[in-house]
Amino acid sequence: MGDIKNQLRKDLTTAMKQRDDFAKSTIRMALAAIQYAEVAGDEAHDLSEAEEIKVLTKEQHSRTESAETYAAAGRPELAEKEAAEAEFLGRYLPKQLSEAELTAIVDAQMAATEAELGAKPTMRQMGSIVKAVNEKVAGQADGKTVATLVKARINIG
Known part of the structure; x- marks a missing residue:
């Protein structure tokens, strides 16, 4: 329990x-x-x-x-x-992450995915990136917020 x-x-x-x-x-x-x-x-x-x-x-x-x-x-x-x-x-519930903290986690996952692929992540990798970030933040950030941030980061790159 x-x-x-x-x-x-x-x-x-x-x-x-x-x-x-x-x-x-x-x-x-x-x-x-x-x-x-x-x-x-x-x-x-x-x-x-x-x-x-x-x-x-x-x-x-x-x-x-x-x-x-x-x-x-x-x-x-x-x-x-x-x-x-x-x-x-x-x-x-655990304290929610600030936008800056969440952005840092997303950026780190994007960099890891880029290193793995050898190229910038695209919308194809969005699901796997969101999943990995959600596992790291476990309850400290809303999944919708994570997905929105990942999508914005992919479109910027």
Whole structure:
């Protein structure tokens, strides 16, 4: 069992003692998502910390998208709730990389790919570069942001 799940359980106990309904419901939702992921697939297993981060990142992303949808539909009270849940989940995720840090990682992977190919990477190599960068940043950057940055770097070169 990963550290995140343990921390969520401790925080749930604290939230229950403090009668913090928002924290209770958000933590329970996060624990349910982790438990669902544990039993999904062929065989039940405890998730590694990386897998827990992946589940919580997905939940956070879902809340952020819902908040945007509610805001666009003129439901600010629901948008606010979803945004607050997304922010709350962020406490359990690794610190996000700055744009400069992410750019440095992308540039290093582009250079490695160029050295491997003996030529500048093209759009054909974009998928492999994005995959390699996503593995390195594991939860510290959004996949869409990584893909956008890699595409921009390929088009510059």
